[in-house]
Amino acid sequence: MRAIITVVGSDTVGIISGISKILAENNVNIMDISQSILQDLFAMVMLVDISKSSKPFAELASVITDAGNQMNVKVHVMHEDIFTSMHRI
Amino acid sequence: MLNTFDILETIKMIDEEHLDIRTITMGISLRSCASESVARTAEKIYDKICFRAEKLVSTANAIASEYGIPIINKRVSVTPISLLCDCVDSEDVIPLALSLQRAAEAVGIDFIGGYSAMVHKGYTLGDRRLISSIPEALSRTGCVCSSVNVATTRAGINMDAVAQMGEIIKKTAYLTRENDSIGCAKFVVFSNAPEDNPFMAGAFHGVGEAECAINVGVSGPGVVLAAIERAGDCSFTELSELIKKTAFKITRMGQLAAAEATRRLDAEFGIVDLSLAPTPAARDSVARVLEAMGLESVGTHGSTAALAMLNDAVKKGGVMASSHVGGLSGAFIPVSEDAGMIQAAQSGILTIDKLEAMTAVCSVGLDMIAVPGDTSAATLSAIIADEIAIGTINNKTTAVRIIPVYGKKEGESAHYGGLLGDAPIMPVHGQGSEKFIARGGRIPAPIHSQRN
Numbered sequence: 001m002r003a004i005i006t007v008v009g010s011d012t013v014g015i016i017s018g019i020s021k022i023l024a025e026n027n028v029n030i031m032d033i034s035q036s037i038l039q040d041l042f043a044m045v046m047l048v049d050i051s052k053s054s055k056p057f058a059e060l061a062s063v064i065t066d067a068g069n070q071m072n073v074k075v076h077v078m079h080e081d082i083f084t085s086m087h088r089i
Numbered sequence: 090m091l092n093t094f095d096i097l098e099t100i101k102m103i104d105e106e107h108l109d110i111r112t113i114t115m116g117i118s119l120r121s122c123a124s125e126s127v128a129r130t131a132e133k134i135y136d137k138i139c140f141r142a143e144k145l146v147s148t149a150n151a152i153a154s155e156y157g158i159p160i161i162n163k164r165v166s167v168t169p170i171s172l173l174c175d176c177v178d179s180e181d182v183i184p185l186a187l188s189l190q191r192a193a194e195a196v197g198i199d200f201i202g203g204y205s206a207m208v209h210k211g212y213t214l215g216d217r218r219l220i221s222s223i224p225e226a227l228s229r230t231g232c233v234c235s236s237v238n239v240a241t242t243r244a245g246i247n248m249d250a251v252a253q254m255g256e257i258i259k260k261t262a263y264l265t266r267e268n269d270s271i272g273c274a275k276f277v278v279f280s281n282a283p284e285d286n287p288f289m290a291g292a293f294h295g296v297g298e299a300e301c302a303i304n305v306g307v308s309g310p311g312v313v314l315a316a317i318e319r320a321g322d323c324s325f326t327e328l329s330e331l332i333k334k335t336a337f338k339i340t341r342m343g344q345l346a347a348a349e350a351t352r353r354l355d356a357e358f359g360i361v362d363l364s365l366a367p368t369p370a371a372r373d374s375v376a377r378v379l380e381a382m383g384l385e386s387v388g389t390h391g392s393t394a395a396l397a398m399l400n401d402a403v404k405k406g407g408v409m410a411s412s413h414v415g416g417l418s419g420a421f422i423p424v425s426e427d428a429g430m431i432q433a434a435q436s437g438i439l440t441i442d443k444l445e446a447m448t449a450v451c452s453v454g455l456d457m458i459a460v461p462g463d464t465s466a467a468t469l470s471a472i473i474a475d476e477i478a479i480g481t482i483n484n485k486t487t488a489v490r491i492i493p494v495y496g497k498k499e500g501e502s503a504h505y506g507g508l509l510g511d512a513p514i515m516p517v518h519g520q521g522s523e524k525f526i527a528r529g530g531r532i533p534a535p536i537h538s539q540r541n
C-alpha cells in the first residue's frame with residue numbers, strides 16, 4: 001500500500017529530516033518527494049511505500065502527525081488512492 | 090507522481106471547506122424476519138441488524154483514518170417495517186421500533202431508517218398498524234427514522250394518506266413536545282420515494298434491493314462555495330463547468346469510500362448519492378452557494394434559477410464519477426440544517442411558498458421546516474399535498490419534513506443541535522384547507538405516467 005504524506009506550515013530547519021527519521025525507523029520507504037515554498041509556506045509531498053511498515057497504518061499516521069505538531073506544521077497521511085481517484089480519470 | 094497542487098487541493102477541501110462523507114448507510118433486508126409473533130419478529134430484527142452491521146462503524150472509521158476523509162455518520166436502513174406488520178398477531182407493533190433502537194445502540198450507529206410504509210395506492214393491515222404507531226414509536230426512540238410514501242407518478246396521490254399524515258405529524262409533535270417536537274424531524278412524507286436513499290429521515294431498504302447493500306452520501310456545499318468564490322465574475326456557462334468539475338471530484342471520493350466499504354463489509358455496492366448536503370457549519374451551506382452566484386439573499390428573485398443550475402451541474406459532474414448513482418441525488422435545502430437558510434428565514438426573505446417553488450428544481454422538498462405549534466392537521470396535510478403534487482406531476486422525488494413546534498409561535502426558534510441545527514418558526518397561511526383535505530380518495534396518476 002502506498003500513502004501520501006503532506007506537510008504544510010511555516011518553514012523551519014529539520015522538517016524533512018524529522019519526518020523521514022520516523023519513516024526509516026518504521027521501515028517505510030520513501031519513493032518520491034517534492035518540496036516547495038509557496039508564499040513563505042512550506043509544502044512537502046512524499047509518496048511512501050508502507051507495505052512493510054512495522055506499525056499499523058493508524059498508529060504510523062498518528063506518530064507522524066504528532067511529530068508534525070511538535071514542529072508546528074500540519075501533517076496528513078493518506079492512502080494514495082484518494083488522490084488518484086479524485087484527480088485522475 | 091501526483092501533482093502537488095492536486096494533492097494540496099484535496100487536503101484543503103477536507104481541512105477548510107468541510108468536504109466529508111456525510112454517511113455510509115448499510116441497507117439490510119429484513120424480509121427474513123417475518124413471524125407471527127411480534128416479540129419473535131422484534132428478536133429476529135435485532136439479531137439480523139447486529140449480525141449484518143456489527144462491523145459497520147469500525148470499518149467506516151478505518152476507512153476514514155486510512156483515506157483521511159471524515160465520515161460523519163454511520164447508518165442502517167431496513168426493509169419497510171410495515172411489511173413485517175402484516176402477519177403479526179398483534180395490533181401493537183411498537184416492540185419492532187424499540188427493537189430497531191436497541192439494535193442501533195448495540196452496533197453504535199447514528200440513525201436507523203425504515204420504520205416506513207408505502208401506501209401510494211392503498212393501505213394493507215400492516216400499513217395501518219405501522220402508521221398509527223409512528224407518533225409513539227418516534228417519541229420512545231432516539232435514532233429511529235420513519236417515512237411514508239403517499240404518492241408515485243404511476244399511481245397518483247393517496248389523499249386519504251395525505252390527510253392522515255397531518256394527524257400523525259400533529260400527534261408526534263405533541264408527544265415530543267418536551268424537545269421542540271423533535272419527533273417530527275425524524276419523519277418524512279414522500280412522493281416517488283427512492284428505495285436506496287442513504288439520507289435520513291427518509292432512508293429505507295426497498296423490496297427490490299439486495300440482501301445487504303452499501304449506499305454512500307457525500308457532502309460538499311463548502312467546496313462548491315469556495316470554487317465559485319475563487320472563480321469571481323464569470324458567466325453561467327463557466328460557472329456550470331466549474332461546478333461540474335467540483336462535483337466530479339467530490340463524488341469520486343464517495344465512490345472510493347463506497348467501493349472500499351462494500352469490499353470490507355462483504356456487501357453489494359448500492360449507490361452513491363450525489364446530493365450536496367449542508368450542515369449548520371458557517372460555510373457548509375447551499376444557501377451560501379446560491380448567494381455566491383450573485384443573490385443578495387437566498388429566497389429572493391433568482392433563487393429558483395440558481396438552484397436549478399446548481400442541481401443540474403452537480404448531477405452532470407457526479408454521474409460520470411460513480412458507477413451507480415441513486416438515492417436523492419441533488420441539492421438539499423433543509424432550513425434548520427443550513428446557516429444561510431436559517432438567516433434568510435429569520436429575516437422573512439425565505440418563505441415556505443418560495444421554498445416550495447425551489448423544490449420543483451432540486452431533490453427532496455420542504456425539509457426541516459418549523460411552523461407554529463397551532464398549525465392545524467388539515468393545513469399540514471395541504472402543505473404536504475402541494476409538495477407531493479410537484480413530485481408526482483414532475484416524475485421526481487419530493488418530500489415533506491415539517492415540524493409544528495408545540496407551544497411555539499412565529500418568530501421563535503426550535504433548537505435541536507448537531508446536524509439537525511436550529512429552526513426559525515416560519516409563518517403559514519391562515520386560510521384553512523379543511524374541506525379540501527376532507528374529500529379523501531385518490532388524485533389520479535398524471536397523463537404522462539402512461540408510458541407503456
